[in-house]
Amino acid sequence: xxxxxxxxxxVAPLDRNNVDTDAIIPKQxxxxxxxxxxxxxxxxxxxxxxxxxxxxxxxxxxARPKNPNFVLNQPRYQGAQVLLTRANFGCxxxxxxxxxxxxxxxxxxxxxxxxxxxxFNNCFKNGILPIVLPAAEIDALFAxxxxxxxxxxxxxxxxxxxxxxxxKGIPFQVDAxxxxxxxxxxxxxxxxxxxxxxxxxxxxxxxxxxxxxxx
Amino acid sequence: xxxTLYDKLWQSHVVHQEDDGTALIYIDRHLVHEVTSPxxxxxxxxxxxxxxxxxxxVATADHxxxxxxxxxxxxxxxxxxxxxxxxxDTLDAxxxxxxxxxxxxxxxxxxxxxxxxxxxNGATLPGMTVVCGDSHTSTHGAFACMAHGIGTSxxxxxxxxxxxxxxxxxxMLIRVEGALGKGVTAKDVAxxxxxxxxxxxxNGYAIEFAGSAIRGLxxxxxxxxxxxxxxxxxxxxxxxxxxxxxxYLRGRSFSPKGDAWDKAVACWRTLVSDEGARxxxxxxxxxxxxxxxxxxxxxxxxxxSIADNVPDPAKETDPVKREGMERALQYMGLNPNTPIKSIxxxxxxxxxxxxxxxxxxxAAAAVLKGRHVxxxxxxxxAVPGSGLVKxxxxxxxxxxxFVAAGFEWREPGCSMCLAMNADRLEPGERCASTSNRxxxxxxxxxxxxxxxxxxxxxxxxxAGHFADVRELNI
Ligand code: SF4
Numbered sequence: 183x184x185x186x187x188x189x190x191x192x193v194a195p196l197d198r199n200n201v202d203t204d205a206i207i208p209k210q211x212x213x214x215x216x217x218x219x220x221x222x223x224x225x226x227x228x229x230x231x232x233x234x235x236x237x238x239x240x241x242x243x244x245a246r247p248k249n250p251n252f253v254l255n256q257p258r259y260q261g262a263q264v265l266l267t268r269a270n271f272g273c274x275x276x277x278x279x280x281x282x283x284x285x286x287x288x289x290x291x292x293x294x295x296x297x298x299x300x301x302f303n304n305c306f307k308n309g310i311l312p313i314v315l316p317a318a319e320i321d322a323l324f325a326x327x328x329x330x331x332x333x334x335x336x337x338x339x340x341x342x343x344x345x346x347x348x349x350k351g352i353p354f355q356v357d358a359x360x361x362x363x364x365x366x367x368x369x370x371x372x373x374x375x376x377x378x379x380x381x382x383x384x385x386x387x388x389x390x391x392x393x394x395x396x397x
Numbered sequence: 398x399x400x401t402l403y404d405k406l407w408q409s410h411v412v413h414q415e416d417d418g419t420a421l422i423y424i425d426r427h428l429v430h431e432v433t434s435p436x437x438x439x440x441x442x443x444x445x446x447x448x449x450x451x452x453x454x455v456a457t458a459d460h461x462x463x464x465x466x467x468x469x470x471x472x473x474x475x476x477x478x479x480x481x482x483x484x485x486d487t488l489d490a491x492x493x494x495x496x497x498x499x500x501x502x503x504x505x506x507x508x509x510x511x512x513x514x515x516x517x518n519g520a521t522l523p524g525m526t527v528v529c530g531d532s533h534t535s536t537h538g539a540f541a542c543m544a545h546g547i548g549t550s551x552x553x554x555x556x557x558x559x560x561x562x563x564x565x566x567x568x569m570l571i572r573v574e575g576a577l578g579k580g581v582t583a584k585d586v587a588x589x590x591x592x593x594x595x596x597x598x599x600n601g602y603a604i605e606f607a608g609s610a611i612r613g614l615x616x617x618x619x620x621x622x623x624x625x626x627x628x629x630x631x632x633x634x635x636x637x638x639x640x641x642x643x644x645y646l647r648g649r650s651f652s653p654k655g656d657a658w659d660k661a662v663a664c665w666r667t668l669v670s671d672e673g674a675r676x677x678x679x680x681x682x683x684x685x686x687x688x689x690x691x692x693x694x695x696x697x698x699x700x701x702s703i704a705d706n707v708p709d710p711a712k713e714t715d716p717v718k719r720e721g722m723e724r725a726l727q728y729m730g731l732n733p734n735t736p737i738k739s740i741x742x743x744x745x746x747x748x749x750x751x752x753x754x755x756x757x758x759x760a761a762a763a764v765l766k767g768r769h770v771x772x773x774x775x776x777x778x779a780v781p782g783s784g785l786v787k788x789x790x791x792x793x794x795x796x797x798x799f800v801a802a803g804f805e806w807r808e809p810g811c812s813m814c815l816a817m818n819a820d821r822l823e824p825g826e827r828c829a830s831t832s833n834r835x836x837x838x839x840x841x842x843x844x845x846x847x848x849x850x851x852x853x854x855x856x857x858x859x860a861g862h863f864a865d866v867r868e869l870n871i
């Protein structure tokens with residue numbers, strides 16, 4: 183996993199509540215047995231006028247008709263690394279293909295009023311930082327993004343702040359453990375296996391007390 | 398101190414805890430299916446890691462297996478879509494190499510939707526932590542389990558360590574008192590709850606469902622309810638153990654036997670919230686006031702009763718919500734204030750991990766018996782949740798009732814719940830569906846989904862439009 187420390191990136195606004203993981207990466211692309219290559223199909227149903235199929239080559243995808251009304255297709259948001267959205271982002275299916283698709287598309291941070299729990303977790307596992315901000319701050323950010331082409335935010339993870347171009351810093355919360363992992367690009371499994379002895383001891387005790395769980 | 402059921406489940410699984418509350422939680426049961434596992438197996442192999450305890454794994458193929466023409470070719474050769482076939486074959490190869498407690502491959506008698514298969518085989522037992530790379534793992538909470546969906550990285554993490562890194566959620570109690578009326582089911586309770594708390598209402602919470610209406614539900618009904626906890630934003634929902642739980646588990650293949658059974662039952666009896674336990678939030682509903690529900694929009698919280706009209710965005714004061722409603726109505730091709738009963742449907746789907754168990758099929762068949770699907774309905778599908786459900790239904794003659802009524806009787810799988818296989822809606826088609834998600838494109842690009850109970854789906858099939866099942870003479 184890549185480290186996440188400080189990010190200065192273009193912001194793209196997705197002004198909707200309840201953006202679900204089916205919308206982020208439609209189910210037909212879940213048939214892949216790989217982790218990469220989902221970017222061209224991120225938000226497929228909103229982004230293109232036709233229905234995307236899995237396994238299309240790059241040239242075919244590039245030739246697909248795009249929906250000019252979809253915000254991420256607008257020239258001013260090309261290359262965005264920060265996604266700004268509303269409440270309950272990432273609800274629905276637990277597919278980790280959703281953060282994979284966002285990452286592959288180029289997003290490294292998502293700012294929202296709230297996130298669905300599983301998606302929120304999945305982001306951290308892939309080096310994406312999900313940031314929860316109060317509704318009023320989100321409103322203000324939407325207004326600024328709309329009004330300012332090329333609008334960039336700085337996200338400072340060590341300081342736990344989103345810094346606007348006008349210098350205002352908006353603090354955010356992040357679990358100490360998750361922050362450590364992001365800052366260092368640590369692999370969760372390796373960290374957990376440091377406790378292998380404890381896991382084994384727990385398991386043995388459980389096996390004696392409730393043997394039917396181990397049938 | 399008085400503990401909630403959640404406190405007990407949590408505490409009994411903590412292996413290690415950091416100062417900030419981050420804990421390592423031990424996982425008892427790991428359910429695996431073809432769509433969210435290949436990258437996890439690959440990751441494990443690449444890192445040279447061995448699975449920690451393969452006897453925790455129960456696996457089956459369900460998401461993109463076809464539900465018809467199984468006999469046209471041997472094994473997975475009957476799967477037309479080469480990409481789907483590769484995924485099912487990959488699961489086969491992975492499980493055969495790794496090992497498992499149980500594996501129900503494509504076409505096995507016990508194959509089916511992972512959340513139907515686990516409980517019916519007794520592989521889901523009270524007090525367990527149950528995880529799966531699928532958000533509807535909350536279903537297993539019906540057995541007083543801490544059960545929730547995980548991402549693929551976590552699938553790999555569980556395989557490698559038998560643990561998950563977790564933080565404790567807040568506890569919510571949803572109490573439903575008062576007996577449900579005739580024609581009102583667990584599905585209607587679930588939809589009514591989501592209508593009340595919203596799809597984000599449960600974010601950050603673990604929900605315990607309690608009250609006389611919940612105690613009155615069968616295990617099938619409780620599974621339907623817990624299944625939809627995730628649609629209310631909660632990763633998990635559960636119901637305390639009672640006689641209904643224990644009776645359901647008696648004699649199932651992986652249920653404990655003999656002395657172990659008695660010991661297990663004594664242990665399971667403690668899986669209830671103590672008198673006076675404190676919850677962070679309590680929500681109350683009257684069971685006797687819940688009517689059959691029908692969703693009208695593109696989120697499960699967009700739901701009303703069969704007696705209502707499609708809501709009017711003009712009456713919504715929150716601008717973001719209003720815009721969401723307008724967008725939903727446009728997608729659904731509906732006008733505000735239209736009576737729900739006047740909405741005509743094109744297709745009907747009875748199935749999914751929400752409503753494909755034997756009780757669901759019985760309930761739908763009771764409505765369909767001696768009746769026929771309306772001529773205007775293009776396709777009505779009945780898809781049992783598993784091979785065992787299908788076998789039982791056929792033993793009871795339910796398949797004949799479905800077929801006589803004009804339904805197609807299919808092989809088990811997820812089917813048109815998410816339309817990864819050939820079962821799907823065409824753009825603009827409207828479906829009465831017993832599944833759990835009405836998101837845009839869920840049942841096929843441009844498809845329009847209305848969530849209902851099996852009885853209501855059957856009633857809609859007969860009428861050709863939504864109808865109040867209570868007004869049919871059953
Ligand atoms: S039936 Fe639908 S919701 Fe359930 S596991 Fe299958 S795809 Fe997911």
